Amino acid sequence: MSKDSAIVAHTISVLVANEPGILARVVGLFSGRGYNIESLTVAETNAKESQSRITIVTKGTPMIIEQIKAQLDRLVPVYRVRDLTVEGPHIERELALVKVKGVGEKRVEALRLADVFRAKVIDAKSDSFVFEVTGNTDKVQTFIGLMEGLGLVDVVRTGIVAMSRGGEAL
């Protein structure tokens, strides 16, 4: 596969005006133009300026990624679009809540692994735990994988939030 047609994942930060319909605009752009969304998170980050920050992980050829960024930047309520993947080192985190049901040795093993992954117990019943695990996607994925054999019953994930390293703001 040539360099131009290789599909790569990019993490894109979008600073937007927090106004009704903004998420629909962003999501509609992706579905309408046939782009992929691997992960999407959004929340208000600056209440005074009424700004929200969206983190999108998307996949595509370099030409498609360039298009995605240009199309996002074209939306009227979008302040800034930054491709964290190409703009230098950045950190990514996601959070998952993982519910595990079981008793006896499995329950103990789950707790032990949670400790290894620095997952917190945030709910406990005599036959269940809810763990909160934070980390990059790999770590979260691995933890969930391990829990599958130990009575995993439910998972919820936030999707990725990301930020560049160093002192610069978006």
Next chain:
Amino acid sequence: MLKPEEPATTGADLLVKALIDEEVEVVFGYPGGAVLPIYDSLFKQNRLRHILVRHEQAAVHAAEGYARSTGKVGVVLVTSGPGATNAVTGLTDALMDSIPIVCLTGQVPTHLIGNDAFQEADTTGITRPCTKHNYLVKAVGDLARSVHEAFYVARSGRPGPVVIDLPKDVLMNKHEYVAPPKVAVTHKSYRPQTQPDPKKIEQAVEMIANAKRPVFYAGGGIINAGPKASKLLTQLVHLTGYPVTNTLMGLGSFPASDKQFLGMLGMHGTYEANLAMHGCDVMINIGARFDDRITGNLTKFSPGSKKIHVDIDPSSINKNVHVDLAIVGDAGIVLEELLKVWKAKQPKVDQKALKAWWAEIETWRARNCLAYKPNKQVIKPQYALERLYHHIKDKDHYITTEVGQHQMWAAQFLKFEQPNRWMTSGGLGTMGYGFPAALGVQIAHPEALVIDVAGEASILMNIQELSTAAQYRLPVKIFVLNNHYMGMVRQWQELLHGGRYSESYSESLPDFVKVADAFGAKGLRCDDPAKLDDTIKEMIELKHPVIVDVIVDEKENCFPMIPSGAAHNEMLLGPDDKQSAKVSEEGMVLV
């Protein structure tokens, strides 16, 4: 009695005031329950003229015609629910062709939104993908500001349609007026880039100057940048001595009679324009977007050229075609800068190479690719347009078209010497566009000769507007090339589907002369080449809306043609050019 400090203006009155402050003169619309307060405000004033259309789609097309022929923002006013949904085709059309439109839609009162109320539709939801931006005004205090912002968004950057959805209670509540900002608006998040990067201008001049086989490829962006941009393009083309071709949307940005003009390029463009694009070494794209009708097969598109792309919309760059130098900016400003640098540097163009290039182009031009077989018995559509052009060329005229074969023939056979004279649905390809667009043009230019070149199928899509034409005494001329077929569909069925003319025959056509008569317009018919000139003269002389039913050759096809999936150098020049007419499987899938 209102207390003096109490704001005395209803939302509807504020809206009308805001429109007047935005220098709106005409609104194209259709009333309904949700917009009754606006119609009441319109009734009480005489600054804004309202043109009552007969279908909301036509209101948008009329506003497009008005906008495209004047450079101003076209304004539409429709009611909630069906009023808004009927406008969707027009909005999409305006989005695709970058036409500045502000469309005001009524909405049910805010407390009923989401309740499936009578004539409720999620207008901002429905129009989100077919507008440049849209607003739902939830409080009367936001109304005036939203209107001013909408006009700014519609006309700045790459122009486009903007919807303002207005719930009825917002129109009836009272608030003080907010005037438009005196200085240029600076939007908090929307900042289109109009000024090009000076370094890139230098690079562009160098690339242009060093070209051996150059071609200018100029599009609708030049028209949108204002008439001055067309003058600057003409200057630059003359200064360099290079050939220039126009896209469908760009026709008129360079004078068609100029010897450096190669005609339109693309699927039904001229042989010389397409071969120049294919064989060039430097392509200078100004305000065009490498549309699939232009490029044909992308993998074979202009393989040996360095490409410069000037566009105000960064998302147009590297979308379809990878370019070597991208300049983001307003076409007019970029042209001005290019000229400035060119004049300062006085670069030496390789005249020998240029002469050889022109000699090659002249051999292509000598093929006379628009030639057709004249006929004394039946009117050839090309002949009809040649005669039409002969009779209108010295008159102040504007042309609109519907969509199909007649549109392509009009683009090929009518010559455009100035910008803003040619209104056609390029991107969306909307049948039914031309007639209402012509009404909008005629409103803007009451004394001009406005002609809608139509097909018998397209014209039926908005024929009800004859009533609008009659009401406002708009002397628009509808020049129907009646071949009893949806001609372009039939042509593709002939080329791609074994001549199985599935549903493309125009069965049960009305008598267009009687239709005209029924609406209070004039109807003329001509089926004899010998009488065509007289018919056209009569049409021009009539001070009424006129339908001319020109019965033309049923089987005529539109050539030259780049079959889908083919490259610029694989054109079909005419009906006898059959051996290369094999369309690949891949091409079949394309439209």
